[in-house]
Amino acid sequence: MIKIITLIISDLKNILRDKTLLTFLTTPVTMVLFVRYFVPYIGAKYPVMEAYYPYIVMFGSVQAAIMFGFITAFMILEEKDENVLQVIRILPITPSFFLLYRLSFATFLSCVGAFAMIQSNGLISLPLGSALFLSFQLGMTAPFITLVVATFAKNKIEGMAFFKGVDLLLLLPMLSFLIPNALKYFFGVIPVFWAYQLFDNVLKGEDLTFTFLAGIAVYFMVFGKLFMEFRRRVFDR
Amino acid sequence: MIEAKKLAYAYPHATAKAIKHIDFSIEKGEVFGFLGPSGSGKSTTQKILYKLLQGYEGSIKIDNKEVSSWEKALYEKIGVCFELPNHYLKLSALENLQFFGAFYSQSHKPLDLLRMVGLEKDANKRVSEFSKGMKMRLNFIRSFMHKPDILFLDEPTSGLDPVNARIVKDIIMDLKAQGKTIFVTTHQMHDADEICDRVAFIVEGEIMAMDRPQNLKLQHSQRVVEVLMKGENTAHQFSLDNLGNNLEFLTLIKQNEIASMHSKEASLDDIFIKVTGKTLA
Numbered sequence: 001m002i003k004i005i006t007l008i009i010s011d012l013k014n015i016l017r018d019k020t021l022l023t024f025l026t027t028p029v030t031m032v033l034f035v036r037y038f039v040p041y042i043g044a045k046y047p048v049m050e051a052y053y054p055y056i057v058m059f060g061s062v063q064a065a066i067m068f069g070f071i072t073a074f075m076i077l078e079e080k081d082e083n084v085l086q087v088i089r090i091l092p093i094t095p096s097f098f099l100l101y102r103l104s105f106a107t108f109l110s111c112v113g114a115f116a117m118i119q120s121n122g123l124i125s126l127p128l129g130s131a132l133f134l135s136f137q138l139g140m141t142a143p144f145i146t147l148v149v150a151t152f153a154k155n156k157i158e159g160m161a162f163f164k165g166v167d168l169l170l171l172l173p174m175l176s177f178l179i180p181n182a183l184k185y186f187f188g189v190i191p192v193f194w195a196y197q198l199f200d201n202v203l204k205g206e207d208l209t210f211t212f213l214a215g216i217a218v219y220f221m222v223f224g225k226l227f228m229e230f231r232r233r234v235f236d237r
Numbered sequence: 238m239i240e241a242k243k244l245a246y247a248y249p250h251a252t253a254k255a256i257k258h259i260d261f262s263i264e265k266g267e268v269f270g271f272l273g274p275s276g277s278g279k280s281t282t283q284k285i286l287y288k289l290l291q292g293y294e295g296s297i298k299i300d301n302k303e304v305s306s307w308e309k310a311l312y313e314k315i316g317v318c319f320e321l322p323n324h325y326l327k328l329s330a331l332e333n334l335q336f337f338g339a340f341y342s343q344s345h346k347p348l349d350l351l352r353m354v355g356l357e358k359d360a361n362k363r364v365s366e367f368s369k370g371m372k373m374r375l376n377f378i379r380s381f382m383h384k385p386d387i388l389f390l391d392e393p394t395s396g397l398d399p400v401n402a403r404i405v406k407d408i409i410m411d412l413k414a415q416g417k418t419i420f421v422t423t424h425q426m427h428d429a430d431e432i433c434d435r436v437a438f439i440v441e442g443e444i445m446a447m448d449r450p451q452n453l454k455l456q457h458s459q460r461v462v463e464v465l466m467k468g469e470n471t472a473h474q475f476s477l478d479n480l481g482n483n484l485e486f487l488t489l490i491k492q493n494e495i496a497s498m499h500s501k502e503a504s505l506d507d508i509f510i511k512v513t514g515k516t517l518a
Binding site: 006010017018082084086091092 | 335363
């Protein structure tokens with residue numbers, strides 16, 4: 001437990017003392033405020049927007065959730081840049097312990113960010129239980145991003161490029177709403193697709209079981225592969 | 238305490254081996270130096286020992302247990318001082334030590350360690366504001382903060398001014414006096430001569446010589462003394478054998494004023510070049 005508390009305290013210090021990470025950290029709050037106060041203002045001027053409120057909230061929830069993935073990814077990239085990972089490798093903890101902590105940290109904050117957006121958006125109202133399921137699934141985007149960026153970006157500069165690329169990738173499944181038939185499931189290989197689908201299920205009052213479980217399954221398959229890649233390319237290098 | 242037999246290692250995708258079937262052993266409480274130029278295999282050998290590199294050939298044991306069989310408990314037993322600084326730059330020196338110390342079952346007080354290397358006044362300064370020498374001193378004290386039995390020091394005096402290099406060498410000798418086993422890699426021959434009980438010369442992954450520095454110097458020295466008299470430009474040379482009965486020598490030093498007198502003892506640098514045919518650049 002002491003190890004976890006130590007990691008959390010030093011991670012928070014590292015985030016609060018870095019301007020880029022601090023910006024990432026405040027982004028979900030800014031987005032919640034934007035969606036809650038600015039979007040209705042625009043909606044009042046252009047009523048046609050009201051039909052798109054659910055999609056705006058979907059987009060906002062994903063954006064609020066992914067920021068914590070980038071924060072964690074950038075912390076790992078900094079550890080890579082400064083060779084701190086080398087020191088972590090010779091600590092009496094396993095790589096799994098370290099990575100599991102980091103991913104749980106990102107997932108937790110990500111869930112909180114998504115939940116804040118879902119519950120405080122002021123545009124659409126969702127039942128608490130559904131909001132929790134949705135937040136959990138959206139929270140899974142954080143470890144996904146952490147693993148992708150920290151594994152494949154060589155340094156923080158490349159990390160920024162990945163940040164933009166992955167952000168676009170995560171928006172791509174929104175196109176599935178334009179595809180009326182089963183072809184939309186091609187987007188299912190991008191894990192966040194299942195979070196969008198879950199959102200849609202909640203809005204339509206449909207059963208969540210299949211989409212929720214399918215999403216979790218896809219996430220864990222992707223995590224398994226990415227975790228092995230992370231160990232091979234970053235931790236055991 | 239550490240024993241390598243026919244140890245060999247090749248980096249992935251490399252055609253040649255970085256370490257070529259070397260043998261060495263290090264006793265408890267010994268300071269053992271691996272001396273060689275950059276790329277000779279010094280750091281590779283150390284990295285195999287602390288499991289940053291895996292898939293070696295031959296055998297290498299710590300406390301009679303094959304390195305590949307050690308789990309995470311190994312890192313309570315050993316401490317590593319890396320060649321380059323590696324700290325959380327946005328944390329202070331004290332926060333860095335507290336962070337890493339939290340993962341071990343025992344630890345020295347961070348402030349006591351910082352005091353040892355003259356960093357107590359900078360304890361709360363962020364490491365990003367440190368000079369390279371300060372970062373290296375922080376690297377050094379972090380390596381033994383958890384009271385390990387074995388220390389791996391990779392170029393421990395690199396980037397340090399003479400005063401701080403002296404402090405670090407004195408601490409190494411203190412750790413030796415406490416019974417710690419210390420494996421140093423360096424290309425600073427003078428430092429090795431000063432702190433190591435035994436040294437090995439390693440070039441292109443092979444050990445070319447291994448002995449006590451004093452023995453190496455005796456084996457490779459010329460048994461002569463050179464005497465330069467005041468007002469003269471050329472030194473007189475005498476054999477050390479039976480020097481006390483050498484009338485020419487005795488007369489010379491009785492009748493003239495000596496400007497300088499040196500035995501022709503070889504330095505480790507000279508011996509390294511002689512044995513390996515390489516320089517330490």
